[in-house]
Amino acid sequence: MRWSQLYVPTLREDPADADAASHRLLVRAGYVRQLSAGHYSLLPLAVRVRARIVAVVREEMERIGAQEFLLPALHPAELWRRTGRWESMGEEMFRLTDRKGAEQALGMTHEEVFAHLAEELRSYRQLPQVWYQFQTKFRDEARPRSGLLRVREFTMKDSYSFDLDEAGLERSFEAHRQAYLRIFERLGLPAFGVRASSGTMGGSASVEFMSPSEAGEDLVVRCPGCGYAANTEKALSALPAVADPSGEEAPEEFATPSARSIEELTERHGVAPERQLKTLVQVVDGALTLVLLRGDHALVEQKLLDALGASAVRPATAEEITAALGASPGSLGPLGGHGLPVVADGALRGRTGLTCGANRDGVHLRGVSVGRDVAVDRWADLREVAAGEPCAECGAALEVLRTIEVGHIFQLGRRYTEALDVAVSGPGGERVVPLMGSYGIGVERVLAALVEAHHDGRGIRWPAAVAPFDLVLTVLPDRDGTVAGAAERLYGELGSAGVRVLLDDRAERPGVKFADAELIGVPWRLTVGARSLAAGVVELTARADGAVREVALGAVVAELAGLVG
Structure with missing residues (x-):
C-alpha cells in the first residue's frame, strides 16, 4: 500500500475531549473518528x-471445535420476555417498535x-x-467515554x-478459558482471569479477563x-478480628447535632x-431495604444484588428515607419499628x-450490639475489599488494580435452555x-486496550x-530519482516475500514522515536515502525501542522476511 493513496488523517495535536491514551492516539493517528457519543467509524x-x-x-x-454463525442484530421482544431479560436489562437495551x-x-x-x-437439537x-x-x-450507555473503551455500538x-451434563459444561468452560489466555498472549495483550459476578447473565460461575x-x-x-x-464485585x-467491649446493657442516646457523616462522628465525638454501624437505605427491586456495614466499609451494589437474587438497586431518595425512618441521612440506624428488611455485611x-444513628436528626446511639439490638434478616458479604487487607486464601x-475488561466467560446452566424449551433425548x-455456557470478547475494546498497553510519547507501538x-x-527526497527507484524495487521484493509494506511516497519533509510512522505504530521503519544508498545500506529502525541499525541492501529482503515471518 502507498501512503499517498491511503486515508490516514493524522493530527498534530491531541483531541481536546480525549481522556484515555487509546482515545487520544487512535484519533491522532487516523484510526477512528467519532460519529456521535459512543459511536465510532x-x-x-x-x-x-x-x-x-x-x-x-x-x-x-476453531481450535476448540467451535463453528461460526452469523445471527441477526435485531431481535423480537418475545424471545427476551421468555427469559425474563426484557425487563431486567433495563435502560441499557435499545428498544423499538416496527411498522406492524x-x-x-x-x-x-x-x-x-x-x-x-438450539431448539432443533434432538x-x-x-x-x-x-x-x-x-x-x-x-448498549444504550448513559455516559459513553474513553473512545472505544465504553461505547454504544461494538463488535x-x-x-x-x-452440553449434556455438568462435567461437559466444565470442559467447555475450561476450553474457552484456555483459548482466551492463548488469544491474549498471541495478541500481545497483558491479561489475566479473575473471579467475577455473573450479573444479569445469571449462572453458577464466571471469569473475567482483565488487562x-x-x-x-474495573x-x-x-x-x-x-x-x-x-x-x-466478587472479591473476599x-x-x-476487632476486639469489642462487652457493651452496655442497652443502647444509650447522645446528642450529635453537628455530625451527619462517618467522618464527622469520628472527628467531633471520637x-x-x-x-x-453504617445504615444505608437502598431500593432493591422496588422495595426499601436497610443495608448495614461497618463504618469504614463501602457497599458493592453487585454483591447486594447477588445476595438477594435481585435485578436492580439504587440508593433511596432523601424523601423516601424520611418517610420510612423519620430522619435524614446521617442520623439513620436499624433499631426501632421501621418494618424494613435488614441485610447486614x-x-x-x-x-x-457500636454506634449508629437513632433515626432522629442530631441523635446517635452508643452501646449497640448487633445480635441483641438489631434483627438481621440476611447476612451476606457486601463490602468492598481494600488494598492491604489479608488474602482469604x-x-x-492484597493489591487493588485498575483494569479494562477484555473478555468474560459464564457457566449459564439451564436458565436459557429451560426458558426456551431446548431439550434432547438422553441415552x-x-x-x-x-x-449452556456463554463466552465473549469485545473486539474494539481489545484494540483500544492494546493501545493502552503499548504506547509512548510519540504514538502507538x-x-x-496486530x-x-x-x-x-x-523514501527520503532525492534529485535524480535514484532513491525513489531503489525504494520501488524494495517495495516489490518485500511484498513478494510476504512482508506487508506501507510505502511512504508522500512529498513531505523527512521529519513529518518519521513522526507519522512513529505515531501510527508500525513495528519497523526502513529508511532509504541517497547517503545510505551510496554506502550500499539502508537504515532499519525498531518502533518498540527506537534501536537503529544499518542493513546491507542485498540482505534487506531476507532480514525483514525473517523478522516478520
Whole structure:
C-alpha cells in the first residue's frame, strides 16, 4: 500500500475531549473518528488491526471445535420476555417498535437467539455443540467515554456451548478459558482471569479477563502471594478480628447535632469508623431495604444484588428515607419499628458496643450490639475489599488494580435452555435439558486496550501480531530519482516475500514522515536515502525501542522476511 493513496488523517495535536491514551492516539493517528457519543467509524488502519485481531480469535475458536454463525442484530421482544431479560436489562437495551407494532430490540448479546436455534437439537449424540459469531452489539450507555473503551455500538465475538451434563459444561468452560489466555498472549495483550459476578447473565460461575490499565473502569483484587484474583464485585479478604467491649446493657442516646457523616462522628465525638454501624437505605427491586456495614466499609451494589437474587438497586431518595425512618441521612440506624428488611455485611457478626444513628436528626446511639439490638434478616458479604487487607486464601497483603475488561466467560446452566424449551433425548430416551455456557470478547475494546498497553510519547507501538503493516518504507527526497527507484524495487521484493509494506511516497519533509510512522505504530521503519544508498545500506529502525541499525541492501529482503515471518 502507498501512503499517498491511503486515508490516514493524522493530527498534530491531541483531541481536546480525549481522556484515555487509546482515545487520544487512535484519533491522532487516523484510526477512528467519532460519529456521535459512543459511536465510532473505523478508518482503514483500524480495520486492518481489527481484522488481525479477529483472525487470531477465529483460529483459537476453531481450535476448540467451535463453528461460526452469523445471527441477526435485531431481535423480537418475545424471545427476551421468555427469559425474563426484557425487563431486567433495563435502560441499557435499545428498544423499538416496527411498522406492524411488534416490539424489537437491538441485541446486547445473543443467548436467547442461539438458544432458539438450539431448539432443533434432538439427541444427546449431537452434543456438545460450540457455536460462535462476530456480530455488532448495542448498549444504550448513559455516559459513553474513553473512545472505544465504553461505547454504544461494538463488535463482540460471542460463543455458546451446549452440553449434556455438568462435567461437559466444565470442559467447555475450561476450553474457552484456555483459548482466551492463548488469544491474549498471541495478541500481545497483558491479561489475566479473575473471579467475577455473573450479573444479569445469571449462572453458577464466571471469569473475567482483565488487562491492567489506568484507563480501566474495573477494580480487581489480586494476591501477589498465591495468585488469587477477583473483581471487587466478587472479591473476599480475611479481616482481622476487632476486639469489642462487652457493651452496655442497652443502647444509650447522645446528642450529635453537628455530625451527619462517618467522618464527622469520628472527628467531633471520637468514635472510630470501625466502631460505627453504617445504615444505608437502598431500593432493591422496588422495595426499601436497610443495608448495614461497618463504618469504614463501602457497599458493592453487585454483591447486594447477588445476595438477594435481585435485578436492580439504587440508593433511596432523601424523601423516601424520611418517610420510612423519620430522619435524614446521617442520623439513620436499624433499631426501632421501621418494618424494613435488614441485610447486614458479615463483618458485623457478633459486634458489640457500636454506634449508629437513632433515626432522629442530631441523635446517635452508643452501646449497640448487633445480635441483641438489631434483627438481621440476611447476612451476606457486601463490602468492598481494600488494598492491604489479608488474602482469604494465603494471608498475604492484597493489591487493588485498575483494569479494562477484555473478555468474560459464564457457566449459564439451564436458565436459557429451560426458558426456551431446548431439550434432547438422553441415552435412555429420557428428556434432557442441555446446559449452556456463554463466552465473549469485545473486539474494539481489545484494540483500544492494546493501545493502552503499548504506547509512548510519540504514538502507538503495535505488537507485531496486530499491526496494520509490518514495515513503513520511508523514501527520503532525492534529485535524480535514484532513491525513489531503489525504494520501488524494495517495495516489490518485500511484498513478494510476504512482508506487508506501507510505502511512504508522500512529498513531505523527512521529519513529518518519521513522526507519522512513529505515531501510527508500525513495528519497523526502513529508511532509504541517497547517503545510505551510496554506502550500499539502508537504515532499519525498531518502533518498540527506537534501536537503529544499518542493513546491507542485498540482505534487506531476507532480514525483514525473517523478522516478520
